[in-house]
Amino acid sequence: MRVRSRELPWFAGAILIALVLTAVFAPYLAPQSPTEGDITQKLIPPFGMEGGEAGHPLGTDRFGRDVLSRVIYGSRISLIVSLLAIGLSGTFGTALGLISGYRGGLTDSLLMRCADIGLSLPTILIAVVLVAVSEPSFQNVVLVISFLLWPRFARQIRGETLAVKEQDFVALAVVAGRSSTWIISRHIFPNVVPTLLVISTLQVGYVILLEGTLSFLGVGVPPPNPAWGLMIAEGRGFLATAWWITLFPGLAMLLTVLAVNLMGDWLRDHLDPKLRQVGSRAEAEPATIEPVPEARPRGAAAGADGG
Amino acid sequence: MWRYLVGRALQTLLSMLVVISIVFVLTRLSGNPVHLLLDVNASERDQQILMHHLGLDRPLPVQYGIYVKNIFMGDFGSSVLTRRPVTEHIWERLPATVELGFVAMFLSVLIGVPLGMYSAVHRGTVLDSAARVFAVLGQSMPAFWLGLMLILIFAVVLGLFPAGGRGGVENIILPAFTLGYFTSAAILRLTRSAMLEVLGSDYIKFARLKGLHEQIVLWKHGLKNALLPVVTFAVMLFVQFLGGAVVTETVFAWPGLGRLILESITTRDYPIVQAGVLVLSALYLIGNLFVDVLYSYLNPRIRHARA
Numbered sequence: 320m321r322v323r324s325r326e327l328p329w330f331a332g333a334i335l336i337a338l339v340l341t342a343v344f345a346p347y348l349a350p351q352s353p354t355e356g357d358i359t360q361k362l363i364p365p366f367g368m369e370g371g372e373a374g375h376p377l378g379t380d381r382f383g384r385d386v387l388s389r390v391i392y393g394s395r396i397s398l399i400v401s402l403l404a405i406g407l408s409g410t411f412g413t414a415l416g417l418i419s420g421y422r423g424g425l426t427d428s429l430l431m432r433c434a435d436i437g438l439s440l441p442t443i444l445i446a447v448v449l450v451a452v453s454e455p456s457f458q459n460v461v462l463v464i465s466f467l468l469w470p471r472f473a474r475q476i477r478g479e480t481l482a483v484k485e486q487d488f489v490a491l492a493v494v495a496g497r498s499s500t501w502i503i504s505r506h507i508f509p510n511v512v513p514t515l516l517v518i519s520t521l522q523v524g525y526v527i528l529l530e531g532t533l534s535f536l537g538v539g540v541p542p543p544n545p546a547w548g549l550m551i552a553e554g555r556g557f558l559a560t561a562w563w564i565t566l567f568p569g570l571a572m573l574l575t576v577l578a579v580n581l582m583g584d585w586l587r588d589h590l591d592p593k594l595r596q597v598g599s600r601a602e603a604e605p606a607t608i609e610p611v612p613e614a615r616p617r618g619a620a621a622g623a624d625g626g
Numbered sequence: 627m628w629r630y631l632v633g634r635a636l637q638t639l640l641s642m643l644v645v646i647s648i649v650f651v652l653t654r655l656s657g658n659p660v661h662l663l664l665d666v667n668a669s670e671r672d673q674q675i676l677m678h679h680l681g682l683d684r685p686l687p688v689q690y691g692i693y694v695k696n697i698f699m700g701d702f703g704s705s706v707l708t709r710r711p712v713t714e715h716i717w718e719r720l721p722a723t724v725e726l727g728f729v730a731m732f733l734s735v736l737i738g739v740p741l742g743m744y745s746a747v748h749r750g751t752v753l754d755s756a757a758r759v760f761a762v763l764g765q766s767m768p769a770f771w772l773g774l775m776l777i778l779i780f781a782v783v784l785g786l787f788p789a790g791g792r793g794g795v796e797n798i799i800l801p802a803f804t805l806g807y808f809t810s811a812a813i814l815r816l817t818r819s820a821m822l823e824v825l826g827s828d829y830i831k832f833a834r835l836k837g838l839h840e841q842i843v844l845w846k847h848g849l850k851n852a853l854l855p856v857v858t859f860a861v862m863l864f865v866q867f868l869g870g871a872v873v874t875e876t877v878f879a880w881p882g883l884g885r886l887i888l889e890s891i892t893t894r895d896y897p898i899v900q901a902g903v904l905v906l907s908a909l910y911l912i913g914n915l916f917v918d919v920l921y922s923y924l925n926p927r928i929r930h931a932r933a
Binding site: 432435436439440441443444445447448449451452453524528531532535536537538548551554555558559562565566568569572573576577580581 | 637638640641644645648649652653762763765766767768769770771774775777778782868870872873876877884887888891892896899903906907910911914
């Protein structure tokens with residue numbers, strides 16, 4: 320499952336770099352327009368099959384749009400949605416987690432009860448209904464995903480803050496009369512950054528799957544945007560005759576999420592100080608023996624939730 | 627122990643109230659229900675009368691109170707389209723969702739436990755790696771795309787199973803596998819790590835020293851002890867499936883509650899959407915409560931740590 324220590328995640332890294340480059344340079348890479356097609360060129364099979372054309376390496380859809388171009392542009396949507404949603408929920412969740420952990424007492428209890436409630440909700444179901452009723456749009460997709468994601472950040476960062484708070488340098492700063500804001504921003508925050516990085520990476524795959532699911536169900540980024548989930552939904556009716564419309568965006572999604580998950584696992588093993596200690600103690604099988612309570616994904620099971 | 631139980635039950639109740647409130651706010655945000663119920667040409671006076679009849683002219687807090695009361699009395703109103711009580715619609719569809727969830731749970735255990743055990747016993751072999759690839763893929767694959775690919779291969783090309791609908795055993799295999807793949811991957815990882823932990827323990831070494839047959843050591847002493855977390859996890863899976871039913875049911879035209887909710891979103895039949903979301907969320911939350919209680923009962927370490 321995990322990349323062995325001292326072994327760099329080449330596969331995941333290469334895919335991720337390729338993906339980011341694809342998204343950034345989409346206009347130069349895509350052979351055709353992602354949203355405009357020639358209707359006379361509809362449902363052309365991929366190059367190499369009977370009737371395929373070199374101009375459309377992955378074929379065309381029912382409007383004659385080039386599947387390769389749409390897959391290329393689709394990477395932008397997945398990346399932008401995940402960056403925005405994780406940026407938003409990460410900022411919000413981290414701030415609340417820091418405050419909760421540092422303050423303790425009633426603030427902590429109230430915030431963490433809120434986070435627990437947020438974590439206990441059936442994610443997909445709530446997301447579908449929230450977006451559907453508030454009109455599917457790019458902005459609403461990002462907002463709803465962020466709303467469902469912040470408790471994950473808050474919970475983890477709070478736990479980390481509790482540990483950092485006990486360190487001597489924090490006590491010294493308190494004695495020196497520094498304000499809470501100063502201590503949190505100068506002493507505690509820098510120490511939770513590795514954890515934050517790990518959680519963020521591990522959530523990217525989840526957000527891409529969630530966005531894809533929403534698009535597939537018709538309550539995500541609206542057409543004619545080339546969102547991968549949307550393309551899969553559009554190809555559904557042509558499964559028997561034009562399977563390429565469904566196959567390629569799904570493969571792109573699978574590769575992306577796979578790469579992000581592998582990268583997240585690798586980062587967790589190498590960046591998270593707590594897990595590193597656990598690893599060095601259990602010499603025989605470093606990262607595979609998970610403490611049982613942690614193995615219980617509290618609402619974290621993206622795909623299980625997604626059915 | 628009691629303190630933990632009461633706290634956990636209270637939290638479930640609060641989560642339910644949050645879901646109820648989200649649904650309430652959404653239905654008020656989504657426009658005046660009167661416009662949905664009445665003809666476009668209805669007079670101002672007709673609208674007034676209906677508003678009064680539905681209690682929509684009362685202050686929002688009062689409306690909310692009545693709404694919550696009705697829900698706890700089991701009164702969800704009637705469908706806008708069919709005029710039949712919403713509860714009838716729900717009861718028609720719920721069995722299909724539960725059936726799919728059970729079969730998917732059964733299938734994931736059937737796949738995940740033997741593979742995980744095999745992986746643990748034959749650590750480092752080719753098949754162990756293959757099992758890990760299976761697990762990594764399962765956690766990165768969009769469920770809706772997997773479903774469509776299974777339809778393409780097993781229904782369209784090979785003609786082994788029907789592409790959708792509910793009926794005999796052959797109908798349920800593809801949707802159950804789609805729903806269960808992610809979780810069988812999770813079960814595989816969990817079984818593998820639990821089994822590795824157990825196999826490294828003193829009583830296994832002792833059982834081997836006693837000269838017991840290796841199969842007895844593995845199955846009787848090993849698996850029996852490794853299964854505890856797996857069994858709890860399996861129960862939780864079923865709960866997760868309820869939340870994620872909407873995706874798989876859509877792909878396979880499975881006449882369950884999730885699909886009913888999505889259909890009703892399209893037809894703007896909001897009473898059904900509300901009730902469907904509330905019923906699925908309630909089952910999800912109560913199920914999770916049950917799992918947590920079961921888990922803390924079975925695992926004293928958790929019980930004492932949390933109490």
